[in-house]
Amino acid sequence: MELSEKIAVLSAAAKYDASCASSGSGRAGDGFSGGKGGGGRRQGAFFGATLPAGVCHSWTEDGRCVSLLKVLYSNVCRFDCSYCVNRASADTRRASFTTEELITLTCEFYRHNYIEGLFLSSGIFADPDIVMEKLVETARKLRTEAGFGGYIHLQIIPGSGAKFIRPAGLWADRLSANIELPTDKSLTRLAPQKSGKLIFGAMEEVLAAENENSEDRRRSRAFHPGREAPAFAPAGQSTQLIVGVSAENDRQIITLSGALYRKFFLRRVYYSAYTPVGVPGGGGIPDPRLPEISGPPLAREHRLYQADWLLRFYHFSPEEILEGDSVHLDIQVDPKTAWALRHPERFPVELGRADYEELLRVPGVGATSARRIIEQRRSRSLSYEGLRRIGVVLKRARYFITVAGAAIDRLDDPKRVRRVIAGTDGGGLQLPLFDF
Template sequence: MNRLRKLTILADAAKYDASCASSGSVKRDSSGGRGVGSTTGMGICHSYAPDGRCISLLKLLLTNFCIYECSYCINRASSNVQRARFSVEEVVDLTLDFYKRNYIEGLFLSSGIIRSADYTMEQLVRVARCLRETHDFRGYIHLKTIPDASPALIEQAGLYADRLSINIELPSVHSLARFAPEKSLLTIRKSMGQVREHIDEAKESRHRRRRRRAAASTFHYSPAGQSTQMIVGADDSTDSDILSLSHNLYRTYDMRRVYYSAFSPIPDAAQTLPARPPPLLREHRLYQADWLLRFYGFGIGEIVETDRSGTGMLDLDVDPKLAWALRHRDLFPVNVNRAPLETLLRVPGIGAIGAGRIVQARQFSSLRFKDLAKCGLSTGKIAPFVETADHHPSLTVLEDQDLKQRFMRGASPQLTLFS
């Protein structure tokens, strides 16, 4: 099988991994080196596919042969998909060839499990080691980590990679047993814990040096941290279940990102899957909620109402912050000239950047309504929720039962493709 054919199969097999981030690593470049590559800390997206996803890394599977039977996965053992396998050298060459033409920031390598977890993990580590040591490659490397691999291999992987990730796959033990019977939540969590420990040790080694308490000896271990991915819509977990788990993962393992992947229709699908994929909009709402939890000071209970009539699901019609505001109309309008930053962040239509600009600009003079547009805000969206000396939304607007409808008219038809 030639290189083109293998690439076709093994890129196709890799596209269900959502992550393509190349940001957050240490800064380095190729000056004084034998090879190519640099990382600036900021990710660069070198292209965009028609699905709107960024192409930053060369995302490949080393092989799509697999002994596992995860029903949502196109590469599960029983699938009739065509199989292929790259050699270590082939992946290394392809990465360098693409990098030198400025197509990519680096490599995101994953693999089906062949022979054993350790054998597979060792192959992945060999690719990374060859790029770093033989070719002095200084671009970005993201390695998918096989949770069952031995601690020694996981330790090595982080010395070559900028980021490691271990997929949590599904929101509950029950679902994991049903849809990914060879995977074990215990091992997944143990490996995540191990990765976190190594990352913390590496950070500590650099802090020590900065404080000049110890001489020399610092090292990097997965400097862009670790991330994970969860399949959405294959099982019956609620959004509340999913967000609670994410919250736990962020805290316990210091995750940089939890990726949500609405499971996608695949050729030759397993019979245990639901007949239709979930609306893509659900995935989008989960990302929005994830942001509110991490950067906007919201609690899970505020975003998904689980108590009262709650279904534990996010409203698909409007974004979660707007949904919260519509449930708490008594807290509005907010006076943009007086409200503290935390309150501004809770206004629909005001993001972190907009809120920062308001706080800065109002030090000079009291803001009028039209000044908010200059702060980069959409005045149409915020109008019912804010007040200034020259703008008081009439109470009838906030009490209007149709307020929600007003916002829904602008909804994008693209996102509702499957609903």
């Protein structure tokens, strides 16, 4: 098969993996933390598209757009995860790169400025140890033989031994072990060759290696200044959960994410709305284990990302995001607004006096605008016009705040306010993630 065909097959096979948005890498000389021109849409000359096949856009935590070559090493797979286009029983075109092809391709794309990094995963075409060894070898050769300084995200192959995790983290910026489904019951049903034990075991191993590496680096700084040990996976670890393919509710998903952040210090949990996959053989009987849905549940995915944002940056606990008997997030309003509407006793918040934690709880006030409010009121008084300028979204915040005792609107009838906010919210898909 021609290399161009392989790229088309193996990039299409990788596109359902959401876990490649990159953030926070500090690998020295990586060209990724701003040194290589800051990303943005680049024009490519391959396949007549605006970007070369396999190049995807991701966003860093500071909102910067970066481009990654996102491909599988191989889409041949022994596993038969029912929701996956690459499952063993799927009637799909198969291809595999060689390590050398992948290295040449990555370096070419990088040299032409099409990409700032590589996201590499694989189907399980052989024993998981052999597959993982191939991924690690690719990353190692990219760094040591090809001098590649870009970002590398490697996925940990389920079932591969712990012995590969340490070398993987030495060459890669980020590692991820995808949970995919939130309970063992669903894994047994839909991805019987996987288990929570395998995946959490890999996360535990990454965490142990990170801790050991921090200690080594601390020691080398103290005893051998200037000869610091290299950082282990400096952009940390992440995982992905598929939403809407199994029966778990949002409460189970958010509770799991909260536990993962606490226990394994994950940088990110990615949520991927389940995209219905074709019937084996291109016809016949649909897999009865899979839900019959017309399209991916994108609004639900979006609300989960917002809830995740509350866990990571707004100091909410999973129990606060979904309280009482509620098991699903409100699709009509974002989760912070939903919480505020359930707690009218906490409002209005006087912006001239509130501390940072109180400000974070106000719908329409983001972490950045909360900091700016505190800064600004040190030197001058706040005004509604000034709040707009520093990024407060008044169409949501107006019901929950006072400035110098004056309100724009009131939270006297939470049901009415919910209706108004839901009307301006477009059902969830228009909302940015960052301003609530």
